[in-house]
Amino acid sequence: MTLTQAQGERLCRIEAEPPYTPQIGLLVDMLKYARHTTLQAVEGLSVSELDARPPGFTNSAGMLLAHIAATDRIYQHLSFGGVDPMEPLLPEYAPYVGAMTFGEAGERVTGLSLERHLSELAAARAETLSTLAQKDDAWLASRLSVPYFGYANQHWAWFHVMEDEVSHRGQIRLIRKALQTPSGQD
Numbered sequence: 001m002t003l004t005q006a007q008g009e010r011l012c013r014i015e016a017e018p019p020y021t022p023q024i025g026l027l028v029d030m031l032k033y034a035r036h037t038t039l040q041a042v043e044g045l046s047v048s049e050l051d052a053r054p055p056g057f058t059n060s061a062g063m064l065l066a067h068i069a070a071t072d073r074i075y076q077h078l079s080f081g082g083v084d085p086m087e088p089l090l091p092e093y094a095p096y097v098g099a100m101t102f103g104e105a106g107e108r109v110t111g112l113s114l115e116r117h118l119s120e121l122a123a124a125r126a127e128t129l130s131t132l133a134q135k136d137d138a139w140l141a142s143r144l145s146v147p148y149f150g151y152a153n154q155h156w157a158w159f160h161v162m163e164d165e166v167s168h169r170g171q172i173r174l175i176r177k178a179l180q181t182p183s184g185q186d
Contacts (some may be wrong), residue, residue: 014026014030018027023140031125045176050114054178059175062109063103064172068169069101071164071165076124076127077093082092128158132158144157
């Protein structure tokens, strides 16, 4: 993932740009930076590396990527739609349940190429960014309308999507390091 100097410099500034309102624009820049670093963390991984679970790890890098995409999707429903797609399970959300629950409900995600994971990440995020471009800062400050999330506002919801990605990106980096380290060595 090669960036020009200007692209790299822009990535290191949190600035609102059209078509987003000021606060949403700042949030979007943070989401973009988090995604950039996630993509760096998985660059070049093979299917076997994406599916590997080193000793001491409960998830694979591929499972975590699928979870990141599923989190974007679930928060689209919670935030933009005002519904929890898992209560009751919405048919359009069914493909993401395994990823969202790390395989506890539904199947664990395995056997997918990096390109497939990246495509789903991009599709989920494109929908998020397109919808955020239609919102304003008053909406961002408004509370979620999902009953048991009514204490949280929209800004928190999308901050949580970002922090969840950053957390799992850290796990992916640890998994990648564990795959490169001979057993028993640091």
